[in-house]
Amino acid sequence: MDMNLPKNLVNPYDTELFAAMCKALAHPARIMIVNYLQQIDRCLCGDIVDMLPLAQSTVSQHLKCLKDAGFIKGEVDGPRTCYCLDKTMLKKFSLMVDALGKPTSERLWR
């Protein structure tokens, strides 16, 4: 998205990235997954399927969405996949959200 504003007022690159991060979290099932992983550290896809009232294929889709956005990592282990949070990414997201409520001059990210 091209903006009609001087660079010192906006940052289109971060805007796109930040919107994409929000989008990845913009569904209750995906929030549930992140919460769950936060609390049990790591688990198999099947565990998440058991927790959510959704079909296995749907859960797999949500996991892909979170993985593509960088919020979770999946480690293949035989026929299974073990998922865990990427806390670095969560931290980054948290910093960007903080920045949203502060003037540019006080922001820690670019």
Place this chain on the structure above:
Amino acid sequence: MDMNLPKNLVNPYDTELFAAMCKALAHPARIMIVNYLQQIDRCLCGDIVDMLPLAQSTVSQHLKCLKDAGFIKGEVDGPRTCYCLDKTMLKKFSLMVDALGKPTSERLWR
């Protein structure tokens, strides 16, 4: 969304709310609007239309979306509407995002 997990592990109410907040921010144009309002404090709808490469009706739609989620407030002034951020809401969102990366026991919100 109904979960198959004990209450001590999840919080469906907050999950829905948080997902809705993320959704409201899950578009570059809406991030731009929040950023813009952060930097100029308050402005008319028309100013935002000038900034964004979008039709007036589309911008109005995005503003409604942010307003419905509580991130901005609109004060009608004659035929105009003056928009500004609701920093309380941004703060709340920020706290919820922080919580996402922490165990339940350390969370400041319910």
Place this chain on the structure above:
DNA sequence: CATCTTTATCGTCATTCTACGATAAACGAT
């Protein structure tokens, strides 16, 4: 090797989102 378990992907359908132009509504100005 045949079978079972686990997960990812495909195809599909219904819904939601995003964009636009057209129009209505609210008011200020002439």
Place this chain on the structure above:
DNA sequence: ATCGTTTATCGTAGAATGACGATAAAGATG
């Protein structure tokens, strides 16, 4: 009262999302 300005809403078209079942793929197990 009429006209111009500003903004919200309506209708709509196309794209994206979210759900599912079916199926493929990758190993384990008998």
